[in-house]
Amino acid sequence: MIEVHLYGKLRRFAGSRRATSASIAFVACRPGDTVGDVAGKLGIPLEDLGSNIFLNGVYASLESPVQNTDRLGLFPDDMQLLYKWYFDPKRSDGPEK
Amino acid sequence: MDRILRINMTDRSASFEPMPKQYENRAGRWLTSSIIHDEVPATCHPLGPNNKLVFSPGIVTGTSSPTSSRISVGGKSPLTGGIKEANAGTGWGRRLARLGIRAVIIEGRADGFWLLKITKNGASFETADAWTGKKLSEVYPKLFERSGGHKAVDICSIGIAGEHRMPAAGICFNDQNARPTRYAGRGGLGAVMGSKGLKMIVVDDTGSDDVPVANKEVFNGGRKNMAAALTEHAITKPKGALNSYGTAVLVNIINEAGALPTRNFRSGRFEGAAKIAGEAIFEGNKERTGSELYNHACSPGCIIACSNTWHRPDGSEHTSCVEYESAWALGANCGIDNLDQVAELNLLCNEYGLDTIEIGGALAVAMEGGLAAFGDGKRAIELVHEIGRATPLGKILGAGAVATGKVFGVSRVPHVKGQNMPAYEPRAIKGIGMTYAVSTMGADHTSGYTIAPEMLGVSGKLDPLNPDKAELARNFQYATAFIDTTGHCLFIAFAILDIASGFEGMVEECNGVLGTKWTAEDVARIGKEILDLELDFNHRAGFTKLDDRLPEFMLYEPLPPHNVVWDIADSEIDQVFGQ
Numbered sequence: 300m301i302e303v304h305l306y307g308k309l310r311r312f313a314g315s316r317r318a319t320s321a322s323i324a325f326v327a328c329r330p331g332d333t334v335g336d337v338a339g340k341l342g343i344p345l346e347d348l349g350s351n352i353f354l355n356g357v358y359a360s361l362e363s364p365v366q367n368t369d370r371l372g373l374f375p376d377d378m379q380l381l382y383k384w385y386f387d388p389k390r391s392d393g394p395e396k
Numbered sequence: 397m398d399r400i401l402r403i404n405m406t407d408r409s410a411s412f413e414p415m416p417k418q419y420e421n422r423a424g425r426w427l428t429s430s431i432i433h434d435e436v437p438a439t440c441h442p443l444g445p446n447n448k449l450v451f452s453p454g455i456v457t458g459t460s461s462p463t464s465s466r467i468s469v470g471g472k473s474p475l476t477g478g479i480k481e482a483n484a485g486t487g488w489g490r491r492l493a494r495l496g497i498r499a500v501i502i503e504g505r506a507d508g509f510w511l512l513k514i515t516k517n518g519a520s521f522e523t524a525d526a527w528t529g530k531k532l533s534e535v536y537p538k539l540f541e542r543s544g545g546h547k548a549v550d551i552c553s554i555g556i557a558g559e560h561r562m563p564a565a566g567i568c569f570n571d572q573n574a575r576p577t578r579y580a581g582r583g584g585l586g587a588v589m590g591s592k593g594l595k596m597i598v599v600d601d602t603g604s605d606d607v608p609v610a611n612k613e614v615f616n617g618g619r620k621n622m623a624a625a626l627t628e629h630a631i632t633k634p635k636g637a638l639n640s641y642g643t644a645v646l647v648n649i650i651n652e653a654g655a656l657p658t659r660n661f662r663s664g665r666f667e668g669a670a671k672i673a674g675e676a677i678f679e680g681n682k683e684r685t686g687s688e689l690y691n692h693a694c695s696p697g698c699i700i701a702c703s704n705t706w707h708r709p710d711g712s713e714h715t716s717c718v719e720y721e722s723a724w725a726l727g728a729n730c731g732i733d734n735l736d737q738v739a740e741l742n743l744l745c746n747e748y749g750l751d752t753i754e755i756g757g758a759l760a761v762a763m764e765g766g767l768a769a770f771g772d773g774k775r776a777i778e779l780v781h782e783i784g785r786a787t788p789l790g791k792i793l794g795a796g797a798v799a800t801g802k803v804f805g806v807s808r809v810p811h812v813k814g815q816n817m818p819a820y821e822p823r824a825i826k827g828i829g830m831t832y833a834v835s836t837m838g839a840d841h842t843s844g845y846t847i848a849p850e851m852l853g854v855s856g857k858l859d860p861l862n863p864d865k866a867e868l869a870r871n872f873q874y875a876t877a878f879i880d881t882t883g884h885c886l887f888i889a890f891a892i893l894d895i896a897s898g899f900e901g902m903v904e905e906c907n908g909v910l911g912t913k914w915t916a917e918d919v920a921r922i923g924k925e926i927l928d929l930e931l932d933f934n935h936r937a938g939f940t941k942l943d944d945r946l947p948e949f950m951l952y953e954p955l956p957p958h959n960v961v962w963d964i965a966d967s968e969i970d971q972v973f974g975q
Contacts, residue, residue, distance in 0.1 A: 356654030
């Protein structure tokens with residue numbers, strides 16, 4: 300299972316929506332699945348996702364491959380607070396493959 | 397007409413001087429660093445009579461340009477021993493600008509404490525001894541009342557920490573609601589002000605004229621482009637990330653990245669992060685006040701409006717503003733996950749006139765040294781009261797993290813050039829480590845906000861520091877020094893680095909005010925000129941490239957969760973400024 304930590308308006312896709320605690324959803328994935336697939340399984344509209352996506356604490360994209368032991372952190376589009384030089388999450392796999 | 401107000405505290409004399417030709421077009425950080433570079437002996441004692449304190453509003457401060465009410469304060473820092481520029485958002489600098497005062501230079505040293513009042517007619521003094529030894533929330537309302545109210549004046553003051561010349565003392569300015577909460581916080585400039593015998597400066601701009609604009613058409617075009625960029629960008633627009641959650645939105649983000657320094661930089665992830673984050677502040681306020689509170693502007697004309705408030709269980713206001721840096725320094729860095737305790741610590745820093753980052757750092761080092769357990773917010777509050785009472789222990793903490801580490805035998809002291817690191821772990825975000833290392837200010841995230849994702853190089857697969865990255869770090873510092881010169885808040889960078897017309901707007905605003913024909917190339921040229929002045933001052937103060945290093949423990953202690961050390965070669969650090 301992948302442990303998906305959700306923030307802001309994405310918390311509604313997890314069991315707990317309380318802002319003062321972790322909002323975590325668990326998702327089973329298959330070989331070859333990507334971050335985008337995980338978001339899809341949770342029903343998160345891709346346009347609600349910002350560029351702040353962290354896979355095991357490393358900046359990632361929708362196309363980054365995932366495994367069942369991963370921790371994924373997803374922030375909505377109104378919470379992206381890292382500078383530009385972010386890459387388009389829909390197309391790039393980011394700087395660290 | 398642009399002029400400089402020179403104040404000699406020794407004999408309490410004041411004189412206006414025309415703006416020297418060589419300082420033409422200079423304002424904000426460019427002007428404070430120029431004056432410190434040219435007039436202050438680099439080897440002087442920061443608290444001695446030969447240091448100076450310089451205030452300067454930015455180029456467009458006082459105009460209708462949005463988010464531009466910053467005041468720069470410069471001096472030689474008692475914390476780092478190097479040059480310092482710290483700036484704050486407040487209406488205070490706007491009033492100076494409207495009076496045509498490009499800089500106030502404070503020199504000499506008085507006995508006792510004094511209040512300086514600046515008006516259209518000049519400067520006057522009165523004794524301020526009766527205002528000393530008090531919390532700033534007791535001082536500001538009474539002084540406002542006596543001075544004609546917040547509509548007429550803004551106030552700059554030091555607190556008890558500055559009166560006692562503590563190196564963690566900041567300089568306080570009031571916000572738009574007359575709260576004593578906005579700080580030129582870093583580097584101990586409050587101690588420099590205290591060493592001069594200057595307790596407070598009241599600026600009354602009654603009868604002043606608008607700030608002259610040389611070319612109104614150019615200025616208005618630039619202003620509109622700037623405003624459009626700020627209202628369009630997801631981070632800076634109304635109800636965007638900063639307006640909704642404040643800078644503390646970063647707590648969860650940086651924690652998720654494994655780069656939130658926790659328990660004195662022992663870990664990059666804090667299990668209590670969600671409890672002290674911007675979301676928790678927003679939700680907590682909603683529960684306690686019964687309404688959704690969006691953030692407010694700290695200073696006139698700001699359209700980002702990122703300043704928050706935190707409310708008590710009964711709905712009354714507890715403190716403003718719980719910034720990302722403060723929530724982290726007084727929270728995660730001390731292992732404290734109770735927002736009410738973090739808010740109380742934040743309030744006390746405002747009351748006593750302290751830099752929240754340095755005090756959070758000193759508390760964490762004190763916890764490391766056994767004065768309190770990590771997470772013991774109650775004890776942390778007692779320790780900050782020690783500072784307010786100026787007890788020997790309080791003065792040790794008020795001297796900052798390095799001094800506290802020396803006294804209590806702690807080797808894990810996260811600083812550069814004597815200044816405690818802010819809320820980004822350099823082992824996990826190598827780019828900010830570069831900024832910390834080479835900044836003329838000591839460890840300072842605002843010198844060059846290199847938190848770019850391409851620098852979140854924690855896996856070792858990407859070398860974040862090829863020569864191109866050294867260039868990026870350098871260019872960031874140049875651009876930042878220019879923004880600190882315009883009077884704009886650094887947060888405009890989120891928008892203008894994404895939206896080209898916003899960047900052009902910033903340059904056009906300056907051209908409109910000054911009648912210059914600057915281009916983007918001039919931004920880099922001026923930024924370099926500022927950094928060169930500051931580097932030269934620090935060189936003459938005795939700094940070498942060996943001071944551009946992160947603390948040793950970061951080289952041998954792997955940081956969870958990424959388990960990385962600081963592994964950037966010294967030679968690569970030295971490429972940034974080619975020393």
